[in-house]
Amino acid sequence: MSAITTGATSARTLRWRTPWLFLLPFLVLFVAIYVAPILFAFTQSLFTLQRDGLGLTAPTLAFDPFANYARVFGDAEFQASLGRVLLFGIVQVPIMLGLALLIALLIDSKSARGRGFFRMASFLPFAIPGVVAAVMWSFLYSPVTSPINGFLESAFGFSIPFFSDGLALWSVANVVTWVWTGYNMLIIYSALQTIPAETLEAAKIDGASATRIAWSIKIPMVRPALILTTVFSIIGSAQLFNEPTVLKSISGGAITSTYTPLMAAQSSVAAQNYPYAAAQSVVLAVLVGVASFVFFKLTSRGEQ
Secondary structure: OHHHHHHHHHHHHHHHHHHHHHHHHHHHHHHHHHHHHHHHHHHHOOEEEEOOOOOOOOOEEEEOOOHHHHHHHHOHHHHHHHHHHHHHHHHHHHHHHHHHHHHHHHHHOOOOOOHHHHHHHHHHHHHOOHHHHHHHHHHHHOOOOOHHHHHHHHHHOOOOOOOOOOOHHHHHHHHHHHHHHHHHHHHHHHHHOOOOHHHHHHHHHOOOOHHHHHHHHHHHHOHHHHHHHHHHHHHHHHOOOHHHHHHHHHOOOOOOOOOOHHHHHHHHHHOOOHHHHHHHHHHHHHHHHHHHHHHHHHHHHHHO
């Protein structure tokens, strides 16, 4: 009887351990690559740099868990960068996802011709690294070399001040939209391919037009893809760095070194104030996490 009990216990133990053995490689990498850096950044943010009056000796770390966070919430430049990215996300994300949805619906249309070409052409900008795309657009934006302004001045007698106070953010948004619309389009288009053909045929038999089918069937059925791309875009907006950093050199001061939260954190790193940069990163991560959570709750409430 004891042998049977021992065998049953060993079988249960094996069934319990087997999934964890398969998960172990992933868990090790996840902890090492994601969890550990986050914990290290949070730990660093609890310290402040102490320098002597003359600055002749190396700075020392002093434990002060609230000093950096108090400075973050009192930093006017960092607060301005957060507001700038918030405005960027509110305006740019819906426009980008609207374009991605429209292109996906057009390519998915039964009357569309050259689907492969247009799908590839829409996705191609994403294959260009963000830094390279920003360099290319800096040539198009440059007050000296811009072919856009050259044409407008010769044809209509005016030019677009791409880096004026009111347009600098949207010049950056244009680059981001150009790069990422095709990526989001591909996700939405893939979701469109999963819609059962029987559902679309039934709608056609009932006399629904292509526009009605798109609005009443296709868009509601790709809602999970729209939610996914929106969350990706919220996170991407918070991580805005490459494009404004590249365009900064030709912006004439419109784009500063603290233009976005990540640029502000990078400025702190350049000043070798790593604890303050860690605090800025932690605050940004918390805000993005809260925004994503609220968005998920609102969309799940809509589904219910």
